[in-house]
Amino acid sequence: MTEFPVPDIEDLPEDVRDRIEDETEDAGFTPNVFSAFAYRPSHFRAFFAYHDALVEHTELEREEIEMIVVAVSGANDCYYCTVAHGALLRIYADDPLLADQLAANHRAADLGESHRAMLDVAVKLTETPGKVDSADRDRLREAGFSEKALWDIASVTAFFNLSNRMSTFAGIRPNEEFHTLGR
Amino acid sequence: MTEFPVPDIEDLPEDVRDRIEDETEDAGFTPNVFSAFAYRPSHFRAFFAYHDALVEHTELEREEIEMIVVAVSGANDCYYCTVAHGALLRIYADDPLLADQLAANHRAADLGESHRAMLDVAVKLTETPGKVDSADRDRLREAGFSEKALWDIASVTAFFNLSNRMSTFAGIRPNEEFHTLGR
Amino acid sequence: MTEFPVPDIEDLPEDVRDRIEDETEDAGFTPNVFSAFAYRPSHFRAFFAYHDALVEHTELEREEIEMIVVAVSGANDCYYCTVAHGALLRIYADDPLLADQLAANHRAADLGESHRAMLDVAVKLTETPGKVDSADRDRLREAGFSEKALWDIASVTAFFNLSNRMSTFAGIRPNEEFHTLGR
Amino acid sequence: MTEFPVPDIEDLPEDVRDRIEDETEDAGFTPNVFSAFAYRPSHFRAFFAYHDALVEHTELEREEIEMIVVAVSGANDCYYCTVAHGALLRIYADDPLLADQLAANHRAADLGESHRAMLDVAVKLTETPGKVDSADRDRLREAGFSEKALWDIASVTAFFNLSNRMSTFAGIRPNEEFHTLGR
Amino acid sequence: MTEFPVPDIEDLPEDVRDRIEDETEDAGFTPNVFSAFAYRPSHFRAFFAYHDALVEHTELEREEIEMIVVAVSGANDCYYCTVAHGALLRIYADDPLLADQLAANHRAADLGESHRAMLDVAVKLTETPGKVDSADRDRLREAGFSEKALWDIASVTAFFNLSNRMSTFAGIRPNEEFHTLGR
């Protein structure tokens, strides 16, 4: 499921093991990204703590976060993240189609204007970060997002630019369950 | 120094304030990235905890980490990170020229073969993450890097793909001190 | 389901109507690409005649054709084709996962060497047609493909470079059924 | 004249032979694309039937079709199509210079506003199909094109994205006559 | 013929006027690049002096120089330079086809291995200068070029990266004569 060794769960530090067991109970299976990051326990802690901060302290709806994740992951051609977060988006948005739209091309998706602006900026910050400037921040403001929401859109985009690169480099493969969840 | 409001230090949670005061004492000034991330204290904690994990639990020398950071930040056209980490690279590598070389073009830098391979892969994972595959991992192995070092090279690259995007989006500007430190 | 008007089926020329009725009977629903192309009956005939020639006179297995279609459509960010042909690939390859892999990134898919070569060349001919030359033809020969198979790989790639552009320009949307067929 | 074998004309099915003989009589020589596609007679039929539909059932002037073909083929760096359709454009537009302008760069050509819009969209659909959306369709409408003309502009663009890829992959070379016809 | 004013020839400094008159006598017409650069006489002198140095002090055959010019100008989509130097290439190489091949795609041209290497490097130095390194110099050496020839290949490439940008920015149009000379 990954190109790096996966440690035995019993050899892991207790907090890492606890987190994996909680996720497994929640999902009914252990999402492979947890097993893969356990290769480096201190990175595991940092990665999931950052993820948790992004979904807990945010001006965005959870389904908006997952919309950004899927669009960014599609732009970065990341197999793990488009599939695993595609499942989450289907569930959080209660929409069986949106994830496939965003993974293919957010410009082809059923989006209102403010979500189109949100994803245009997220994909631009992903593909050509050096070309982003105040005009992009202004576009988000005009679409109705607050300053804190601007920060949060950028943060989710930035974090999944990290996550996509780790998943691709480590060859992390999505669990089969993710391909069908919420369809 | 950033496009988002900078909170007064006395209004920050104690742990965030402590970290900022420690950094300020260490550096002789407060690096702007700390002030900027304080806008979202939970993200501040996550960001710097991840950074700390990357420099504390690693197979790489600190100067190798900073080499990756500067090359990646140059590829992403990030003003804050090329300048601030350029200063760190001059200090950790005890080399006044390498940072300017890597910020401009790692192919023009004075590098041995294994560092050239390290930076070729880091820049490829930055610019075209979807094109990275097992041949890139093999190139690093042939250059003498261990499996854990492969993970660490990818992790530093991925984290600064996050950091570059936040710095650019938030318009974080490097402190003047960074432009001359270690020259 | 498309940005252009969809004619009433009873207003269509008989051969076009017959083809649509046959497809509807076969699939249990009318794939939207048939309704969309009926806007221009002579183009409808030409488009599907070309498609039929490609799947009927070929050295490739049908599942290989669909592998090329999904990888090419993923590279071109085409929502209709990744989803509709993703369903066909699941069915013809009897594999519930391969389509999601190829739509995201053929480099992350479970492929033998000859299929990897086939898709590397198909994606290169898609993304940078002007850079294709004799070295690419030789790579396919070394992977075991015959001269006729080389022609067929290029033809399927080229045809879906047509199809992707029509689907995107016309805003053709996949039928909901395609999202789940064969999973 | 191509990297694939060219069958003897007497070995070809009668309809394919007839088409080649008609073209030869018309042009005074056999355009190499006919000889090359004869390698696969069923593909030959489909390819030229599609071409015929595009020039026979269209809202565009023939010279507009050839303008699109040359601009698209220039964007795709296709030697056969820029030269052979350059000749056709010189003849249909009765203009000795326009083809060389469009093959080099449609932005440098002598074009009215509506033809500039037509070629801007055709080249965008060629180079970055996934970035095309309703704004591009609207631009063509504002330039005065009807809905059917929009479809036709996209269809010619899409078909020559097929044709360019086949010509490049098969290494089809233009007949010498095409380089000077209509100059 | 250009977007900038063209001075009257009698208002020009004598040396500039002499050069234009010589060129006009040689060619039978005044190539528009001379009229256009006369807008800034000191730049006129510098531009043509550099050009003269490149064709007078060189290890390359004149036809090799023009091959580089046409391939580079094609890569940069420069209308003036592909057409004007296409004519020069037809004359110096005594070949009516090579210029159209190189303007479209040097990979589709009739080239021996050493000229293919020469143009691969020239086009790479044009399109992605930052990716050129010692491997590219070595490729030219292996193709049989001397050190001085390496310098000269790079110099012609670099100079026409200047020339293409001036011609495009100033909207310089080739004289009609260039479209047919040497065909």
Next chain:
Amino acid sequence: MTEFPVPDIEDLPEDVRDRIEDETEDAGFTPNVFSAFAYRPSHFRAFFAYHDALVEHTELEREEIEMIVVAVSGANDCYYCTVAHGALLRIYADDPLLADQLAANHRAADLGESHRAMLDVAVKLTETPGKVDSADRDRLREAGFSEKALWDIASVTAFFNLSNRMSTFAGIRPNEEFHTLGR
């Protein structure tokens, strides 16, 4: 300091030697680009004569010229030019920070609107010369630049597209002094 042989100064033609000695006296050291170009004396003369014309006959302030040089050289990833002209920019603009900003990303620099327009066009003409057209010239006019200034902006941009390619191909390295001058 360069990949090509550097001739002994006493073996050089007198005018070349004089120029090198003048520069050495001015700067306190011999900038490596002079030593490197001495490999081909006639190219040396042409290169520096062009440079001199650009800085002597111009509507631009010298600091504006150096702003363009650093932004263009950053876009082309040229180590020599970003560092050597970064030093000149610090001196001519009397600003210790601007060069590092422009070398990293001109969009992150402290610029007024007209300088932002100037550098947007210079970088566009550098990265995608074929996409430049009358809209770009108009943008400069609206930013307050005269026709002659438009020509000069393009000329400096074009010349450093030459210079960057020669410096990169020849592997010219900046003198250590340039890294700190004017900081």
